[in-house]
Amino acid sequence: MKKLYWSSFILFYTIAVAHAQSIYIRGKITDGNKKVLLGSTVIMDQLGFSSMSDGRGEYRLTIPKEQYGKLVTLSVSYIGKKKVERTVLLDSMQKIENFLLQDMSHALEEVGVQAKRGELSNSSLVFDREMIERYPALSLNDLLNRLPNRKNTAPSVQEMQNLTLRGAFSETTGRSRDANELNNSFGVAIIMDDMVLGNNGNMQGRNAGIFGMSSATNAIRPSDYGLTGRPTTGKFYSGENVFSGLDLRQIPIENIEHLEVISGVAPARYGDLSNGAVIIERQAGKTPAFFRLQVRSNATSYGLSKGMQLGKKLGTINVDLGYVQSYADNRDKLKQYDRVNGTLIWTNYFGADKRLKQTFSGSYNKVIDQVRKDPDDPLSNAISFGGRGWNAASRTSYKLDHKFLKSISLNAGISSTLQKTYREYYYNGAVVLYTDSVQTGIVEGQYAPGQYTALDHVDNRPLNLNARLEGNAIAITGDIIHKINFGSNYSYDINRGKGRIADPSIPKKDLGARSDRYYDFSLTNALQNLGLYAEDAMRTKVWGRDLSMRAGVRWDLMNGHSSISPRTNINYSLSKSTQIGLAYGLSFKSPGLAQLYPGPTFDEIILLNSYNGKVDESMALIYLRRYEKDNSNLKSSVRQTLESSFSWHKNGHQLRTNLFYKKNTRGINTVTADQLIDLPTYSATEVPGGKPIDRKS
Template identity: 25%
Template structure:
């Protein structure tokens, strides 16, 4: 790495990328001759539907691996691949509503003809897929979740599928009432109970670094700015609802009923996927014809209805798939005034143009609305909040099969989205006394009347009124007033990707080389923060620095542009009867003049043919900073120099407030790109129908983003207080400086930082014991041991004041003084009993938390390493000698530390039993029911940090019902 923490393999970025691309192109072009020397073959086939007179299936997707070739069937269900090399080949056939066919066979020279018979995906099959399936060896470690699994699980939000992943648990934060983000290999949002602390910065970075990709194009939360005062609070909490700007996308806005399948990449993804650190969720939407399907779902917190229909427009005219849904969710039945609503609609058009080009084009609409009406019992605060998110998205993607001797195909994806967001908060504020100036100008000094000038006894003007702010005032806010502020965001995202796939086979070696380029831009064209200047939002008193927000127009903020190049080689080498597969690639990203290289490699070796594989991987993933971090808002501080407002002893026309404003730019020009360094090793075993997979991983997030304070964000200022020098009857007084009225004070603000760190490691396992036909039951056991260490690798500070004095020193603790350690071991056993003849499936899940604990590790959190002096604002070393020489100067800085802060909380093992049932009623009706924590087992645990205090483990009992009807 260079001094900025950017991956640099040793050469300048431009030269290194050029050499890599030249090498890949040379290898590819050099292979043309070798390829031509091999005998070629043609694979011709037909895809038909069993149970329907073997009717041909049009628009079925046929993929060839490892070559990467793909096509769709014509109106006769036929397909053809030319100029293939003889040898072993893997064929995968997909079609909406059908069981996927995935088979491997050997093709010889000449013409090979095959017929693939697809079965309708129902619960009347002998084997049903209601669990996540692990990826094949040699690829990124991932889990694939089918439509059948989602139906049986009765998912309402994309977040619900996390429980199917190894180590995933049923979260206590169910429902749609609060924002939901997706995390991978994280001990954060999927905590087992609400008492385990979540390190906010680590959880936000994990969800921000999880890419949500739909039909080849990623969704984006990069331009989200629905927050009030991040530079003051040091956080990015959303206003009224929805995801916060410093976390990942709120996945509640995505309907799960128009999804055909999901792949969750937990390991090292292909270099084709960028702008991520944790992993990726790859969503494949429904495309093609399907019967009219109506779904109705309900549970104590959710009501949902959805409808979908796939229509064939006729031979050569393609298919049109239409879907829509509406959902209503609450957090508590006793709080009917707080609720969430979602409405979505999608139109997907699919067609094949000739034999070479096939594409999907979709248009999406979504509406998400968080509402908190005024609680009738809350007459004191009268709080009302809301967040509305209206979005439209266009996506088109396709494959152009050139099928030349070396250039196989070109794939493209183009998408654009627009999200119109409006958040608001309305509240009757109490205890709101604070200074407030309407000025946005650094150094402005205003009084309580527009344009009013104030002088001292020497005739010197004390006010400084900018020409464009002559109508503004400074004031002291009343104790109580009604305040409302609105935030208007208009988020724009454009994404374009194109790549070319080159494939060749020479002897027993097959190479598939992928090269591509993509571009993404994110910006916000909204009016931003808007409010009545006379009734501003509540000042954050916890900042203790007279800071307050200001209106900000988001359309003035530059866009964030990301340009990327990538190249990857997928090599498959047959060694005797074994295979060695290697996926190696390099990605280059440039984000607003900041750049990073991301090399990634996955490999696998077949030790025992068709039985045992050893695999591993190493790589770097990178996440670009968002608008919130690249272009943070300025921070404002207001200081009162003289105030007689609202004084009963001073006539109104003689009352005066004099206040100054200081403005600071909070931008961090040295902000680096966050990277995650991922390593893993594992093995896969297959014995007949049984399969066993184990993966050990180690991931270290570096340069993670957060908003925080640094030494440079503490500013040393001179503050002057005035008193009345001359009383002017009927007019404002003439002022003079108070005796001992000059003070050295500090103000501080939050700035974008790169010091959020995480170290996640663990072992995941997935054991599928197959179906025991004698008892019609299959067993799958998965789980994970996970260990997380999260910390901020920067200084922390003591801001304690010396009694009521204005002046104070700032204590500086050593970097990374506190770390949060968490450890968990969970296993999940799923026993699925099915009776195909009556379409009956019953799954009983036993989730056991064997190990669940957390503790804090501290460095020297009792003594400072340095301090910022109140006398001159300079950083000076601190030690016992300094303290003993002047104890009154520093003793007040030392904060009280809890004597139990080192104590480890270790919960005893608990068992969670869940129950899912699905029954097909006739050919057109299906009913599903589930219960989580079916025995409502919630034992009490006495906390070690607070003896005598108890918490309940496990989630509360929760249940739901779904009815689905198909009209063929």
């Protein structure tokens, strides 16, 4: 009996010592009605450890014993509830912390009226759900107008909406856009649910070789539509966004839970960017049903969302539907922008400890963007830019019970879009002289009637595939906590569109001495980008004050060219209310398909035109020059950033300032290249009843 007693004691002591290696925080999460909240998220900010509440509303966090005696911050969130943050002193190996979450309401005493400082960069700002609800918007752009240095205008979807960060540009006049503004917008990454919403595959526009990159959009003048007496502008309207960033009108805000905008140095995990990033997290979980209605002078918006628990083992599903209808002028309703969108997100946890998390999401949107023909004016103009698109994504993450490696994740996504431009031009003029040849040389011209309908017709179908494999680890060296993030990402962009549909026998009058041909987008090569990255987010105390440093590096292979991007953000607390920061980083933005493969241009010089009114008795000779720039080896644009920051907050007041040096190089633009060519001269000798005979001088 004594041997059995001592064996039991030794076994119990061993187990107790093993458990004593960790600190446990547990508790229950309820709402204002004392109902338990299943699926609440509890995060320890310092280490990034997280836990989900179960069917009893209970959670449990396991924390390394090295944190004993230290202060940690617990953040508790639940969709539709006000987020709670609490500082906890780890003065025992077992801590009980219960949380009460209130409903999100504008009637709460403290509602944020401005973006908060983010954690990913010294220059990042965060919009939480409370702020999003407080400022109703028709699109993501309306919400981002709350950023510093942006013009705060009334919500609208009547103009193209691209985001630029840290840049000043000349004002757009006519259809001509500033090339630097295009490059800035193209270099801002939009990341939704950890999936990049890129514009690399977009080729919807006119021939940049003819019109230049700045004017390569089909557009319509404000004076070409609408009632007289309406305030006009010198800026043309276009629904195309080739060479620039995403059209933010297509991103609704109704189901956005968290939004972070990085203007400066982004974390190393984010690549293929040169001017910042917008990181969006959408709602995924059980929520009450919400119906939102906005009625404005030129727009009406409807939104319906609901998050449902399918069962203890079936997870949750979140459904969001939206519709926006807008007219530039409700009196004539000629210029119209409508958007229909829907999103479905399914999330579930597997395993006894819910270590495996799986999320599937899918979205669909359709846009009607057009200027209709005025029924009272047969000579009025009309143009349409409408389209539709969908995307689907899978996100899988698994928590590990390992001393170093804490989680691994695999994300994969696909997106496809169909965008069409269509406009008709009616001409009643003299006979048309043209050639449909596609090779350089002197060719015989052809004649076509001068009464015809010319077209601007573009069929654009970009397709994107992307994936990310990632690991997260924790290490503690002395008083320094290391949150290590490493992984790889891959993207594949291609365009399957029919292209720019052109017929040289019915040319547009604005081509001058040039002509256009049918250009098939589906014949272009795919763009592939690969990246590897590693980053360490460190926290410690220096002279009793918090010091945080995020240092990382990424390697990218974009369009066959290799690049290295070191990045770091350092922040030090001078006091509880004052912080200073320093950041430096390099970033690279891959060229898009429209920049790599703009298509050929055709210059035409008439050498002989002997026309007597009868096609069978007429003759023409045309010198045709085909020029096709090989941009397939184009390198990525580069941004170098050095910045310092200062922030102060006290008693609800905040002051932030950033001083930065930003240098963009290898920006992409079009240039004119003149060429001197010696051409022969010709004369014609008429032949009665037949074609003239040409003679070379």
